[in-house]
Amino acid sequence: MTIYIYNTLTKKKEEFIPVDPGKVKMYVCGMTVYSDAHIGHARTYVAFDIIRRYFEYKGNKVHYVQNITDVDDKIIAAAKQEGIDPLEYSKRFTDQCLADLDALGIRRADQYPKASETIPDMIHMIKQIIHRGYGYVADGDVYFSVETFSDYGKLSGQNIAEMKKGARVEPGENKRSPLDFALWKKAKPGEPVWQSPWGPGRPGWHIECSTMSCSLLGPTFDIHGGGMDLQFPHHENEVAQSEAASGKQFARYWMHIGLLTINGEKMSKSLGNIINVKDLLKAWDAEVLRMFFAQAHYRSPPDFSEKALTDIQKGRERLHRVKERLEETVKHAPSPKLSLPSLSESETQYMETIKQLKESFEEAMDNDFNTPKAFASLYEFVNKTNRFFEQHKTPDPGLCKHTLDVLLRIGYVLTLFQPKINTTQDADVELINKLQGLLQSFGKTVEAHSTDKLIEALLRTREEARTHKNWDIGDRIRKNLEQLGFEIQDTTSGPVWRKK
RNA sequence: GGGCGGGUAACAAAGUGUCUAUGUGACGGACUGCAAAUCCGUAUACGAAGGUUCAAAUCCUUCCCCGCCCUCCA
Numbered sequence: 001m002t003i004y005i006y007n008t009l010t011k012k013k014e015e016f017i018p019v020d021p022g023k024v025k026m027y028v029c030g031m032t033v034y035s036d037a038h039i040g041h042a043r044t045y046v047a048f049d050i051i052r053r054y055f056e057y058k059g060n061k062v063h064y065v066q067n068i069t070d071v072d073d074k075i076i077a078a079a080k081q082e083g084i085d086p087l088e089y090s091k092r093f094t095d096q097c098l099a100d101l102d103a104l105g106i107r108r109a110d111q112y113p114k115a116s117e118t119i120p121d122m123i124h125m126i127k128q129i130i131h132r133g134y135g136y137v138a139d140g141d142v143y144f145s146v147e148t149f150s151d152y153g154k155l156s157g158q159n160i161a162e163m164k165k166g167a168r169v170e171p172g173e174n175k176r177s178p179l180d181f182a183l184w185k186k187a188k189p190g191e192p193v194w195q196s197p198w199g200p201g202r203p204g205w206h207i208e209c210s211t212m213s214c215s216l217l218g219p220t221f222d223i224h225g226g227g228m229d230l231q232f233p234h235h236e237n238e239v240a241q242s243e244a245a246s247g248k249q250f251a252r253y254w255m256h257i258g259l260l261t262i263n264g265e266k267m268s269k270s271l272g273n274i275i276n277v278k279d280l281l282k283a284w285d286a287e288v289l290r291m292f293f294a295q296a297h298y299r300s301p302p303d304f305s306e307k308a309l310t311d312i313q314k315g316r317e318r319l320h321r322v323k324e325r326l327e328e329t330v331k332h333a334p335s336p337k338l339s340l341p342s343l344s345e346s347e348t349q350y351m352e353t354i355k356q357l358k359e360s361f362e363e364a365m366d367n368d369f370n371t372p373k374a375f376a377s378l379y380e381f382v383n384k385t386n387r388f389f390e391q392h393k394t395p396d397p398g399l400c401k402h403t404l405d406v407l408l409r410i411g412y413v414l415t416l417f418q419p420k421i422n423t424t425q426d427a428d429v430e431l432i433n434k435l436q437g438l439l440q441s442f443g444k445t446v447e448a449h450s451t452d453k454l455i456e457a458l459l460r461t462r463e464e465a466r467t468h469k470n471w472d473i474g475d476r477i478r479k480n481l482e483q484l485g486f487e488i489q490d491t492t493s494g495p496v497w498r499k500k
Numbered sequence: 501g502g503g504c505g506g507g508u509a510a511c512a513a514a515g516u517g518u519c520u521a522u523g524u525g526a527c528g529g530a531c532u533g534c535a536a537a538u539c540c541g542u543a544u545a546c547g548a549a550g551g552u553u554c555a556a557a558u559c560c561u562u563c564c565c566c567g568c569c570c571u572c573c574a
Contacts, residue, residue: 008504011504028574029574030574031574032572032573032574037574038574039574040573040574041574042574043574044574045574047574072572073572074572074573153503156503156504156569156570157502157503157504158502158503158569158570159502159503161502162501162502162503162570163502163503163570165501165502205572225574226574227573227574228504228505228568228569228574229568229569229572229573229574230573230574231504231569232503232504232569232570233569233570233571234573257574258505258568259568259573259574260574261567261568264567266567266568267573268573269572269573295512295513295514295522295523296512296513296514297513297514299505300505300506300513300514301505301506301567301568302512302513303512305512307511307512307524308511308512308524310524311511311512311523311524311525312512312523312524313524314523314524314525315522315523315524317537318523318537321537321538364514370514370515372513372514372521372522372523373514373515373521373522375513375514375522375523376513376514376521376522376523377521377522378522379521379522379523380521380522383539386537386538386539387538387539389538390538390539466533469533471533471534474533474534475534475535478535478536479535482536487536487537488535488536489535489536489537489538490532490533490534490535490536490537491532491537492531492532496537
């Protein structure tokens with residue numbers, strides 16, 4: 001089945017046909033690295049991570065490029081405040097921002113070109129733009145002449161006449177028309193400077209994306225994406241520059257991610273409500289955050305709140321319990337293999353559930369990466385699987401293995417069940433200390449230094465108390481363990497626990 | 501003013517012509533010492549008014565609200 005994508009360029013859902021069959025070339029506007037990565041970044045890059053993973057799931061080879069803007073007004077200003085070199089400053093934040101995204105469990109793009117390292121290519125492209133009559137030099141600055149590019153406005157639906165009404169030329173600019181934008185900015189004191197045919201200066205913002213995408217993916221490539229806010233003017237200008245320079249179509253599909261709000265408000269510096277990824281990860285599991293993003297469609301603006309994350313977290317528990325239940329069955333079999341003839345009638349019926357999951361997942365994702373619907377399929381599967389387990393206390397391990405394989409494959413696309421990378425050793429030590437303390441408070445000690453052993457010791461203590469109908473102690477142990485993030489369930493075959 | 505997207509149950513969020521979306525929460529039941537988990541069942545929807553249609557949350561018309569972009573932004 002083919003994938004349909006809502007293309008901002010045409011404002012329609014279109015069948016995705018790559019330039020080269022089986023290959024997907026995508027470029028996503030990356031971060032301007034002047035402070036830590038925030039949840040707005042996270043929202044966008046989680047969305048594209050899932051999109052990328054789904055393309056791969058469908059057997060495509062994906063070439064994913066994401067730029068790093070390391071030369072920019074805000075970086076220069078911030079570096080100045082700290083009294084250090086702007087490029088050194090941005091280098092530091094490049095590493096930091098990428099580490100933030102790593103911690104969130106977002107897979108890295110294939111390439112992260114940096115503006116500062118692509119200047120010769122940019123100069124080359126600007127030359128081409130001038131040569132083809134779309135750019136002009138004005139006293140050391142170079143501008144793109146918007147009115148010479150007849151397709152200008154096609155991405156954002158703007159028209160030149162309307163825009164001219166409200167546009168103004170800033171004092172000190174040498175633009176011929178207020179709509180024109182800078183390709184190259186004349187050097188100012190204290191700013192990073194590169195030599196160019198038009199004198200010393202630095203590139204304008206929009207040109208870097210045109211240059212980097214063209215040089216790494218070719219003049220025409222498949223997908224260009226970014227936050228909704230970049231549609232105009234950034235992406236509009238990119239289209240103009242790139243097509244002016246090459247004479248060919250630039251990106252074929254434009255994808256824009258709905259911007260995150262916080263408690264119903266726009267996230268912005270002036271409102272002071274910017275939340276850093278780093279801070280958020282102190283309180284929340286990365287997977288909860290990714291699920292939160294994925295349970296809104298990528299074009300919708302999700303509203304961030306504690307309540308939203310709490311709700312998501314509960315749903316996530318259900319998914320994990322089912323996964324763990326399947327794993328448990330598989331674990332106890334030596335080499336589980338699916339053998340259809342040996343399945344019982346109801347097990348054969350359950351095979352249908354697995355097939356349905358796969359089909360409805362793909363149907364949802366094929367339709368413009370409808371992740372909320374994909375999750376709905378997953379939850380339906382969870383319900384049916386639980387029902388199946390109600391009837392089969394010991395289902396066929398081969399069947400469970402097969403189910404697990406399908407679940408994990410789908411989970412991978414939706415960034416579920418990834419190994420955690422943000423648990424530190426310190427946290428483990430702290431937890432062990434707390435567990436030991438808890439055990440001691442019930443008058444017990446145990447020569448153990450693993451969480452597993454300690455929890456089991458606590459549960460034994462609890463069982464002792466419970467056999468004497470000493471419910472108070474039992475309940476206290478359970479409550480304490482729950483506060484430490486462990487779920488305790490008393491089943492007919494004794495207590496079981498799991499990490500939440 | 502110009503451009504774009506919305507309004508779906510308590511909240512979140514899909515659907516876009518007939519088919520229980522889904523998650524969290526609420527209520528009732530089973531299970532349990534109590535919980536938890538799980539299962540079974542129940543309730544609460546499509547901003548408003550008209551229209552088209554056998555059939556509308558979905559299409560059309562009008563109206564009312566909300567958000568975003570047009571300056572830097574993921």
